[in-house]
Amino acid sequence: MDLGLQNKVAIVTGGSKGIGLGIVSLLLKEGAKVVNVSRSPADVLPTPEMSDKYLFVQGDLSTTETCRMAVQQTLQRFHFIDILVNNAGVNDGVGLSAGPDAFQQSLQRNLLHYYAMAHYAADFLKQARGSIVNIGSKVCETGQGGTSGYAASKGAINALTREWAVELAPAGVRVNAVLPAETWTPLYERCLAEMPDPVAARAAIERLIPLERRFTTIEELAAMAVFLASPASSHTTGQIIFVDGGYTHLDRKCTVDTVADFGAAAT
Ligand code: NAP
Numbered sequence: 503m504d505l506g507l508q509n510k511v512a513i514v515t516g517g518s519k520g521i522g523l524g525i526v527s528l529l530l531k532e533g534a535k536v537v538n539v540s541r542s543p544a545d546v547l548p549t550p551e552m553s554d555k556y557l558f559v560q561g562d563l564s565t566t567e568t569c570r571m572a573v574q575q576t577l578q579r580f581h582f583i584d585i586l587v588n589n590a591g592v593n594d595g596v597g598l599s600a601g602p603d604a605f606q607q608s609l610q611r612n613l614l615h616y617y618a619m620a621h622y623a624a625d626f627l628k629q630a631r632g633s634i635v636n637i638g639s640k641v642c643e644t645g646q647g648g649t650s651g652y653a654a655s656k657g658a659i660n661a662l663t664r665e666w667a668v669e670l671a672p673a674g675v676r677v678n679a680v681l682p683a684e685t686w687t688p689l690y691e692r693c694l695a696e697m698p699d700p701v702a703a704r705a706a707i708e709r710l711i712p713l714e715r716r717f718t719t720i721e722e723l724a725a726m727a728v729f730l731a732s733p734a735s736s737h738t739t740g741q742i743i744f745v746d747g748g749y750t751h752l753d754r755k756c757t758v759d760t761v762a763d764f765g766a767a768a769t
Pocket of ligand 1: 515516517518519520521522539540541542561562563564589590591592593611637638639640681682683684685686687688689690
């Protein structure tokens with residue numbers, strides 16, 4: 503399938519690692535020009551053949567100025583903006599006991615730059631009849647405990663996906679969200695590394711994932727995000743799509759190994 507991404511200009515936040523790096527790599531492979539706004543450069547980008555289509559903008563997205571500068575530098579280098587992928591975020595464990603200042607800082611890390619990037623890019627996305635993809639999290643629906651700032655941010659990202667889809671529909675701009683649950687990334691690896699037995703912790707999580715009892719890959723996440731970003735999904739907007747092997751919504755009984763484990767109530 504031709505996704506129609508040749509020479510489209512895409513901004514991806516947090517594109518140096520994990521899901522963001524997967525999205526940047528696939529967009530480049532599909533012929534798009536890509537701007538990666540991230541704290542540190544990607545180890546693997548750009549390859550020599552991609553260097554004329556790739557721009558790295560270094561900065562911390564918690565600062566609004568980084569967002570403004572990223573849009574400005576994109577326009578200076580590539581002149582248009584067709585696609586915005588808001589991806590950068592971190593499950594920073596700011597719970598109820600952390601207090602209002604820490605909560606606000608978590609919103610800065612996880613939410614406010616999604617709005618700022620969309621704000622600064624909106625006029626150019628309208629000119630291009632482009633699209634926005636927001637990367638969320640299953641935590642917005644399931645909760646997790648001890649992570650109020652992240653959960654609130656991800657809940658707001660779903661709401662903004664619908665809100666912007668309505669606001670931007672008259673200009674032909676589509677807005678969708680992709681929600682991971684358990685995707686194997688450096689972020690996830692770091693979280694598990696803090697546990698007493700990371701290998702056992704990984705195996706325990708995998709047993710809870712209905713489809714193939716494994717983590718979602720970065721490539722599987724990127725495939726959905728890039729499809730939604732592309733003109734190939736030209737009549738899809740306001741959608742919140744879980745790429746999670748059924749983790750969030752399927753009957754929990756399906757990850758119990760035997761009916762005996764579950765008792766008699768397998769209805
Ligand atoms: P990751 O492996 O940590 O990669 C995130 C990238 O974004 C890193 O390059 C990071 O830079 C950059 N970044 C983060 N905050 C930034 C900031 N304030 N300013 C500039 N750059 C920043 O994370 P990931 O697992 O791919 O997660 C990507 C998105 O998916 C996040 O929104 C996350 O909430 C969501 N998500 C992931 C999972 C999962 O299972 N992995 C589950 C649910 C939701 P540094 O390298 O400098 O930190």
